[in-house]
Amino acid sequence: MQLLLTGVLFMAFVMVISKRVSALIHGFRAQSFFLFLTALYIAMLNNNAEIYIVAGLLFAIKVVAIPYILSRIVRRIKVEEGAGLFINPTLSVFIAVLLTYLSYLFTGRVMPDAGRSQSAAVIISLSVTLIGLFLMMSRMKAVSQIIGLLVMENGLFLIAMASAGGMPFFVEIAVFFDIFVCVVILGMFVYRINKLFTHINVSKLQELKG
Amino acid sequence: MGYFINNTAFLSFDPLSVFFLAVIGLVSFPSAIYSIGYLKDHYSPQKIALGWALFIAFVLSMALVVTVKNAFLFLIAWELMSLVSYFLVVFDTEHEKSIKAGAIYIVMTHIGTAFIIAAILIMFKYAHSFDFPALKEACLAMPPGIKNLIFILFLIGFGTKAGIVPLHIWLPYAHPQAPSHISSLMSGVMIKTAIYGIIRFVIMILGVGSLWWGSAILVIASISCLVGVIYALMEHDIKRLLAYHSVENIGIILLGVGASMVFMKLNMPIPAVFAMIAGLYHLINHALFKGLLFLGAGSVYKATGKRNMEKMGGLIKAMPWTAATFLVGAMAISALPPLNGFVSEWLTLQAFFMGLAGGTIGVKIFMGALAGVLALTGGLAAACFVKAFGITFLAMPRSKNAAEAKESPFSMKFAMVFLAALTIIFGLAAAPIIKILTGVSGSALAIDTANINFTLNNFIITPQGAGNIYLSPLIAGMALIFIGAATAATLYFALGKSKVVINKTWDCGYYKLNSRNEYTATAFSKPFRIAFDFFLLPYRKTEKIWDSFYHTKSFTYEVYTTPVFKQYIYEPALRAILKIANKMKKIQSGSMHLYIFYIFITILTLIIFMDRF
Numbered sequence A: 001m002q003l004l005l006t007g008v009l010f011m012a013f014v015m016v017i018s019k020r021v022s023a024l025i026h027g028f029r030a031q032s033f034f035l036f037l038t039a040l041y042i043a044m045l046n047n048n049a050e051i052y053i054v055a056g057l058l059f060a061i062k063v064v065a066i067p068y069i070l071s072r073i074v075r076r077i078k079v080e081e082g083a084g085l086f087i088n089p090t091l092s093v094f095i096a097v098l099l100t101y102l103s104y105l106f107t108g109r110v111m112p113d114a115g116r117s118q119s120a121a122v123i124i125s126l127s128v129t130l131i132g133l134f135l136m137m138s139r140m141k142a143v144s145q146i147i148g149l150l151v152m153e154n155g156l157f158l159i160a161m162a163s164a165g166g167m168p169f170f171v172e173i174a175v176f177f178d179i180f181v182c183v184v185i186l187g188m189f190v191y192r193i194n195k196l197f198t199h200i201n202v203s204k205l206q207e208l209k210g
Numbered sequence B: 001m002g003y004f005i006n007n008t009a010f011l012s013f014d015p016l017s018v019f020f021l022a023v024i025g026l027v028s029f030p031s032a033i034y035s036i037g038y039l040k041d042h043y044s045p046q047k048i049a050l051g052w053a054l055f056i057a058f059v060l061s062m063a064l065v066v067t068v069k070n071a072f073l074f075l076i077a078w079e080l081m082s083l084v085s086y087f088l089v090v091f092d093t094e095h096e097k098s099i100k101a102g103a104i105y106i107v108m109t110h111i112g113t114a115f116i117i118a119a120i121l122i123m124f125k126y127a128h129s130f131d132f133p134a135l136k137e138a139c140l141a142m143p144p145g146i147k148n149l150i151f152i153l154f155l156i157g158f159g160t161k162a163g164i165v166p167l168h169i170w171l172p173y174a175h176p177q178a179p180s181h182i183s184s185l186m187s188g189v190m191i192k193t194a195i196y197g198i199i200r201f202v203i204m205i206l207g208v209g210s211l212w213w214g215s216a217i218l219v220i221a222s223i224s225c226l227v228g229v230i231y232a233l234m235e236h237d238i239k240r241l242l243a244y245h246s247v248e249n250i251g252i253i254l255l256g257v258g259a260s261m262v263f264m265k266l267n268m269p270i271p272a273v274f275a276m277i278a279g280l281y282h283l284i285n286h287a288l289f290k291g292l293l294f295l296g297a298g299s300v301y302k303a304t305g306k307r308n309m310e311k312m313g314g315l316i317k318a319m320p321w322t323a324a325t326f327l328v329g330a331m332a333i334s335a336l337p338p339l340n341g342f343v344s345e346w347l348t349l350q351a352f353f354m355g356l357a358g359g360t361i362g363v364k365i366f367m368g369a370l371a372g373v374l375a376l377t378g379g380l381a382a383a384c385f386v387k388a389f390g391i392t393f394l395a396m397p398r399s400k401n402a403a404e405a406k407e408s409p410f411s412m413k414f415a416m417v418f419l420a421a422l423t424i425i426f427g428l429a430a431a432p433i434i435k436i437l438t439g440v441s442g443s444a445l446a447i448d449t450a451n452i453n454f455t456l457n458n459f460i461i462t463p464q465g466a467g468n469i470y471l472s473p474l475i476a477g478m479a480l481i482f483i484g485a486a487t488a489a490t491l492y493f494a495l496g497k498s499k500v501v502i503n504k505t506w507d508c509g510y511y512k513l514n515s516r517n518e519y520t521a522t523a524f525s526k527p528f529r530i531a532f533d534f535f536l537l538p539y540r541k542t543e544k545i546w547d548s549f550y551h552t553k554s555f556t557y558e559v560y561t562t563p564v565f566k567q568y569i570y571e572p573a574l575r576a577i578l579k580i581a582n583k584m585k586k587i588q589s590g591s592m593h594l595y596i597f598y599i600f601i602t603i604l605t606l607i608i609f610m611d612r613f
Helices: A002-017 A021-046 A049-077 A089-110 A116-138 A142-164 A169-197 B015-039 B045-067 B071-089 B096-127 B132-140 B144-162 B171-177 B180-206 B211-234 B238-265 B269-304 B320-333 B340-358 B361-393 B410-428 B430-445 B473-495 B526-531 B564-587 B592-608
Strands: B538-546 B552-561
Touching: A002 A021, A002 A089, A002 A116, A002 A142, A021 A049, A021 A142, A049 A142, A049 A169, A089 A116, A089 B592, A116 A142, A116 B592, A142 A169, B015 B045, B015 B180, B015 B269, B015 B410, B015 B430, B045 B071, B045 B180, B071 B096, B071 B171, B071 B180, B096 B132, B096 B144, B096 B171, B096 B180, B132 B180, B144 B180, B144 B211, B171 B180, B171 B238, B180 B238, B180 B269, B180 B430, B211 B238, B211 B361, B211 B526, B238 B269, B238 B340, B238 B361, B238 B430, B269 B320, B269 B340, B269 B410, B269 B430, B320 B340, B320 B361, B320 B410, B340 B361, B340 B410, B340 B430, B410 B430
Parallel strands: none
Antiparallel strands: B538 B552
16 A cells, blocks of 8 residues: 555656656656556455446546547647756755655644554645646646646545545546546647647746736 | 524514614605606616616615624625615616716725625624624623724724715715616615614624724714715705715714714613614604605606706796605705604704713713704705705706706606605604604613603603703694794785785896896805815816907806815825735736746645644
């Protein structure tokens, strides 16, 4: 369990240092895969059919479908590979470590008498959420904003899984479909933005303000 | 939802609520009838349907405001009332003025609501519930500093809605701009819901904390009285004139309420009940006669298409019903016996005299001064309505529209006659009404009024707060009729039957008097402009075009008064806000990354400083 969680966190760090969009997508796929293993592990532990289904959906959507769609978009719009970093990888990792430490402090304060493995899960999911937000903030390309959002969602999924054994089944299913539809729509937007402005560099969209 | 409403019965019908429901009913019934005639031919059928829907929503929301017994629901009803009335103010969407008036109104009313929300949330922090009884209980244990803060917040919040000076700025814009039956509802009833709020939240729930609360209300109220009536005197738009009189009358009502709070704190329960009666009585009276006057003004507006009094004149011949009912309203608002305005202003004066007799030296001087202010207000109001009635209805028509005016249809006449009749009844039947109001104000002040019985029929208000007080409007009215008849008879017998000769006014042999020679509203108000020039700061613009050295071809004369509050309070405030807004604009760069960065920083701050919140 702890190993799998570490994998999730590790992949978040990998995404922070990756400079290319395709690397980001691979990182997200790997992180989702670790998440899938975690869900599977919890399902086996509780022998719960619903969590099996959730894990299956996780695999189908986050490990297979979304990375496939994203990489197809990237190929279709033929932008140059760089993700466009505002903050260089070294500093990014440093900030990510700080965020992890912050969530460690926060968890200690919120749930001081939680068990070791549970608090570890909460710390990791919180830091993954924060790192996702950080990714959205510090990368220029629109695709990396989508991935940042998905990473945040991964963190939220983990926190629900770890602290409460998952959200209610139907909510979980609904969230998966939301995420899927969201990625499709955002992908369309990126495609349109590229067509209109011949780039997907979000930092250049400032003229849109009123 | 269960968190906000702890039991299913969320409406209360205690005497205060029932009293306000009665006021709403008494004014909205004739307004509804009036609107049948008023809206016809003026608007398209769709617009009329919309008008009715908004009218009903408006009345219902006001009824909800005065009956709910949960602060959260109160806020919802309050906001509903504000929004619906906003849509009614901008009902004539084709006029640019309406849009501007609506904008001023909605900004001011939301500022007021913000203060009310702040006050209620502070109370909630202590009570952990929004229900009135729970709030009341929590207020008992509140530190006095917090209580003072809540009082100020409520005073500003409700004061904005009531239109007390200097928060009255929206009232002369918004009230006249709505269709007339709505103006009568807004001026007659809606601003009274603010008085309800003050009585309910400050007196009943919060409890009067210290003496200065009542004194503050009294000072603000007396300023509102004077400022309202002085501005009304300067105003030539008949509906704006009436709107300024609403400011004045809200002041008179608050004089009663404030005096009641002062007496409560001075441990004088009987004068407290009495002053509250005076305030509530004036509240219902103002609803009646101001409703009537706005309906009359609307009737004139429909007939002439104008609101400027200088363009009217001579309407008494064309519109006798409107003129007669308007005259009744004008006499009532000028506090002439035996009409209702007289009774309630007289009661307010008596309340001050009770303070004169009972209090310490400071209270005596204060109350005496207030009585003087009230008397001055009454006099100025009378002058103002001599102008309003005389210029509008008497003499010769000053414009073509006024000359061609026709009397209003039956539904409008019925509504005006109905309110005029009520105005007279509320003047003559003062004794039983005071008996009813005793119970209402007793329950508002939590004083047992079973043993207090203010009777007027035997000339004496018992129990006597201070000496004997004499009044019987019925007898006063009869005395007036008797004296009038006696004077007429004496004159008749002394001078014999007079012959009626109809001839032209003597005009020094000029033989060409027309409506341009008439006394204008501007001219009529000149003495007051001079008397109050320290406050009104009048200035004029004249322009002469000379034909030759001896003869002017044309001469234009325009006189203005400086809008003191707008110029010295609101415009600097607005400028400051715009300046800050321009500075704030810099953080809106349009960069999405920056916006995400703001969110990121906010979340981190919340995580780090979680303990502090």
